[in-house]
Amino acid sequence: MQDVSVLIGGKAGDGINSAGALVAQLLNHIGYSVYMYFDYPSLIRGGHNFAIIRGSEQNIGTCWNTLDFVLALNNETLERHRDKCRPETAIIFNADMVKSAGQGSAGQGIPVNAILTGEHAPAIMGNSAIIGGFAKAAGIEWDVVVAVINAHIPKGVDLNLKVAKKAYDQLETVRPLSRVQNPPRPLLTGNEAIGLGMVKGGLDAYVSYPMTPSSSLLHFLAEHQEKFGITVVHPENEIAVILMALGFAYAGKRSAVGTSGGGFCLMTEGLSLAGMAELPLVLLVSQRTGPSTGLPTYTAQSDLQFIRYAGQGEYPRLVVAPGDAQESLYWSEIAMNMAWKFQIPAFILTDKTLSEGTYSSSPADIPELLREESPAWQGTAPYLRYADAPSGISLLAFPGMKDAVIKVNGYMHDEAGITTEDAALTIQMTNKRLRKWEGLAEEMGRYPGVNVSGNPDASTALLCWGSTKGVCNEIASRLGLKVIQPIVLLPFPAIQVKKAMGGVKRVIAIEENATGQLAILAAQHGIVVDDRILWYDGRPISPEDLLEKVQGVVV
């Protein structure tokens, strides 16, 4: 099976992320399924950034620590990643910055400055030389380079191509990649996929304050706001964010917010208001290493329990944790629809690995605009915003509708939305809100809320969530294990998970946190986790490490 790993490294400011994305597109255009991981510290210039781009015949979501190609923009790249190189690793380097690829390495230098000077090209085009050189070293046809640069470097296509061609012509093909018979597919980061999914689900307004690793969704939606016909607002802070979003929802617009742990803290009071006032809202919470500011550009899965219970009082909520870009797109749309159908907050819970990782998706991912409606008021006055119903769901109306007096209220309130302190009404309205859990659980039962993969007959299962899907799948298939990945985390799909547990004797939870948060949640539903592999250095656990850990447990 075809499988290739390319690392590109340099300093922050060298454009490693975009150069990596071009490498990913080259692999995409020769038919590979692609996954890219981007690693960077929290600084703007300098330091060390790198991306690992992996291409494979099958869908992937992780990178092994064995490299086929290293594209080194500086010496540090070679030094830092030498442990991932084998003798046959092809090293391509910027000859202005790196003297040699090191002893016994198959290295080829590109005289970037000379090329740029020759073409009168600006420094910013240096990476095109690297890309061109890589394409040649990997035996990728020049046509493919042309197609990729055309599609993905909007400015100065011709000059970029000239620069790339110079490097292409100077290098030799050392590790030719075979083409795979797939058409190129859209490559999406997790956050882009979430944005598309939200728009599919009817998004009207996105409100967000920048916070890594959620910011790229703000940037993506801001960039396309005119095309998508949405309003994007970046207000003074996260408190304003959630309350503006609730204002949009009240006005009849579908709104979503995005943040990470620290910003989410500031939203919890507004969240509880949404719970009491039964205002729909979608929240992207993209996890990073905590507590507090922690490692702002590194990953974690340590906010699940916080999100489960965030905000004072008790009220229903939906939490979905997709495992890759395709799932992000699919479940973000569902989150939008369920929030509005049940008039509840719905979370899309991701992490840095997923939000900023790049994945191959499938054109089939955008079939239709699917907007599910909450039942609407039919205009028969008096309108009762909180009319009780067996489902707990009241009819919706929005300001501007004739004769509707729409009163939403964060106090305990009666059916009309007027404040009450009455004991019996308190019970009635609390029950009304909490009854939505049931309908929601039933509704979610209709969706594939639990992924089951790997060996169906295995007696050992890896239990995982979110972005570790990719690495777990790969290790499971190597060891003949089953993988159970609940995507819906709340309401917890206990029945589906238990069904998936059929034949399983041993459950190993894999989580990127220090306390085993999914294991705790599963245990509460009677699913016993036998072992926990917990990883919390901010980096996604690598297949090698997971393999070793699983073998340590299983043997």
Add this chain to the structure above:
Amino acid sequence: MQDVSVLIGGKAGDGINSAGALVAQLLNHIGYSVYMYFDYPSLIRGGHNFAIIRGSEQNIGTCWNTLDFVLALNNETLERHRDKCRPETAIIFNADMVKSAGQGSAGQGIPVNAILTGEHAPAIMGNSAIIGGFAKAAGIEWDVVVAVINAHIPKGVDLNLKVAKKAYDQLETVRPLSRVQNPPRPLLTGNEAIGLGMVKGGLDAYVSYPMTPSSSLLHFLAEHQEKFGITVVHPENEIAVILMALGFAYAGKRSAVGTSGGGFCLMTEGLSLAGMAELPLVLLVSQRTGPSTGLPTYTAQSDLQFIRYAGQGEYPRLVVAPGDAQESLYWSEIAMNMAWKFQIPAFILTDKTLSEGTYSSSPADIPELLREESPAWQGTAPYLRYADAPSGISLLAFPGMKDAVIKVNGYMHDEAGITTEDAALTIQMTNKRLRKWEGLAEEMGRYPGVNVSGNPDASTALLCWGSTKGVCNEIASRLGLKVIQPIVLLPFPAIQVKKAMGGVKRVIAIEENATGQLAILAAQHGIVVDDRILWYDGRPISPEDLLEKVQGVVV
């Protein structure tokens, strides 16, 4: 056994709470153990306020719905509480507002206006007439009235006494109370007890933004700040509250904050900072009915899970939930000491019932000032704020100390407190912080973290927490059941609870929330709860209701 219940009711603004406190003091001064519940809606004038004061030979913390005395400042009081009256209930009323006590009731009216006019006393002294009348009706000696008014109405003692005496002389003794042979004891609200406990534990600064039902602690500490030698600050909002408190802690001052659910939401980001920066802090969170603004002046126990996991990332914390004023005093001191010993946030979790309820305490409650210290730095430079240690606890130093460079940091950091993004250091420092759980659990094992009462041989136990202690104890002793009340909720004292479960076959959790939050927590530690009695109308569950519910479950 002596047991008496007195209800006093009127409008907001009538001073029902302070009049109730005087009734409580009268009972206290004739030797009774006292409990007072105060019920009021969220408004300033008008509406209906009432207090129920119960006196008993034994320590109590709940009120039965059967009244011996009703002190009615208006008609509404009689109407609203008629169901709690028996034919023998003695009714004393303000004859200016109430025409008669109702058919067949033993009522005596007090001509309040006439008395005030006669004595040239201001309207504000009207309640002294009611108090005087009650004392007479209850056969309480005049001396006692004099002692209580002297001690508790600081202004205009003589005139108040004259007014009271007039009523005293006009009324007849209808239900004489026997004296109990106890000296009078200090009566404390839960919040006052917490304040005293904090000061015992070394409090230097209290920072708080008003929010019912925590505000009365702010008021109490502000009132006595000069006496206690503490600084009390009421800043612009709750975000400022927690960050100022962390500033105090950094400067070497013991600080605490107080709030309720909505305000606590705004503190969660600062809480996570405390977790990462290992800054000690004590937080009073007094629960009220949620979600959102909910019922601001009514009770609930619905924020336990939120507090357990609040703030992004994972870090240790202490949560104690005292059950009455004595426990509040005792555990608040411990919370202060543990926060500083382990350099962690420590929660005192109460609810409206406890915070604003009044209880008899014991003079033995204030034996000593007990300040436990975290190990202090000895001045050997270089100082490392986060020096690793088996216990996870680093030596403390404060700015101003010679040659200490004290760097606290909400980023992931090295031992010196300087930001790091290193993977291995991330694991090391995360482990350092999380290891404190162990020492904390061990340390808490030395305290009586679980109350066990009732019938030690019972096979059925009531599992409860916080302010329902009182009602559970009473019902258990009536039905011959055991009561298990964990006071320490985090780290959960599973061993102590399991020990208490010896011989118990059936566990009934009693909680004032809709989802059974303690039951969930207990179940996570292998303690199976068989039945849950959940009460969530904002009122403390009454003994009658609990009796009925427990009988419904047990039979």
Add this chain to the structure above:
Amino acid sequence: MTGRQLITDAQNTWCPGCGNFSIQHTLKNVLSEMENEGKSLDDVVLVSGIGCHAKIADYLNINTFYSIHGRTIPVATGIKLGNPNLTVICCTGDGDSYAEGLDHLIFAAKRNIDITVIVHNNRVYGLTTGQYTPTSPLGFKGKSTPSGTAEYPVNPIELMLASGATYVARGYSKKMDLLKKLVMEGISHKGFSFIDVLQICATFFPAADYYNPRVYELSDHDRTNFESACSKAREWDYNSDARIALGTFFTRSLPTFDEKTGRHEERVTDKKQSLRDVFLQKT
């Protein structure tokens, strides 16, 4: 709906003599006048915070969003951006908008979002029983400051002028005709309107005897002149003894945030095609 019953059946629980009655009465009159002039009250939304003032959301029979303490303004901003055809009015408290959520007030002014903010400025936290607020005078003795505050008050008029508010006025709950005029003006003003209303709190800050002899209505004042608005604003600093100007300090016409932001919705013809385009661009 015409001739709508403007007051709900909810029981009113303000103290006797509370200035909130006057504000409610004023709003009721303004609303019926708007209705008489052909405006549909279906298009009006009132947003409130938490506090005594906020109970007005229960009492007025119009669309309301009874939000949380300090957050009136971002909610109102979201509503206005969500549907710019709505008339959005905020009833907020001094604790609400000068303490807990002051930043939102300043940003609303800076953005010139077309909403009208009425601050029920009783200079005290009413509902939580009388603590000082940012406009309480220096030395105010409330339950959290029993020996008096150590802080000067802020001057919200000055702050709003410095923040770029395009309509800035001060009313008084005992001058109802003027108050009505200001609220009408604020609502018709296209852009951010700010009205600080000196509202009597009968229970915790019964300041009528202080205000009555000092208040006067601005006249001969050029409300388009920023400098003189500033000096009028500074005449009384909410602390020291001085004449207290009522009326409109400043007004100015500028494009509004809601005009400039959003409304992309109306420009998109085929959302499905847009989605497909952006998606396929990633190939």
Add this chain to the structure above:
Amino acid sequence: MTGRQLITDAQNTWCPGCGNFSIQHTLKNVLSEMENEGKSLDDVVLVSGIGCHAKIADYLNINTFYSIHGRTIPVATGIKLGNPNLTVICCTGDGDSYAEGLDHLIFAAKRNIDITVIVHNNRVYGLTTGQYTPTSPLGFKGKSTPSGTAEYPVNPIELMLASGATYVARGYSKKMDLLKKLVMEGISHKGFSFIDVLQICATFFPAADYYNPRVYELSDHDRTNFESACSKAREWDYNSDARIALGTFFTRSLPTFDEKTGRHEERVTDKKQSLRDVFLQKT
């Protein structure tokens, strides 16, 4: 400690050409000068928020509290109240203190707490890669506003004057002598000192070519005159083209919050007895 090594070993990660280097250098010089004048640096605390600016907490070898985004000022306030003998300096960003935590800045000014706030005002969110901040000019194109902002900037100098700050100044990272003078003045000023520093962000807002020809140092300006401070403050509104005054706009002497609040500690002789008294009063 005398002659302390003022820079830590932490690797500096600011971009080449970043104005933060100048601010750090300035602080370093100020600190050694203070030390030379006999002040113990053990009594100095620096508090920072989160952002590029905030990294200064790692770089300076003094007591630091590296806090969270927007919350520099309440932390500093707590430290100063906790130990009024400390000299407390805040290094904060424009995103930090003019957006996320603007309210704290205004309250610190209002209270006149004796801390010195240095705003690294690069008019952009540096660390999160270049979104607009409250001082970015109208129409600024950042990643969250690709077609330009729809908001006028705030003028922090004006806002601070309106909030009661008792020392208000503006520096520029390319005028280091002046900057040093302002920081020294700010620290010696008893009360709340505010210094807005126009800091060059080499990557996202390289405005030196704009600033250089426009900046001038205030002279002939009566810094005790509030009115003229206001008009100087308004000369440049962080948006339209104008001369940009640097230096001290305003200063005034008023009792500080830390003087007036707290220190009860020192007055209590027998805490145990106090406790017993209050407890027994409840009998």
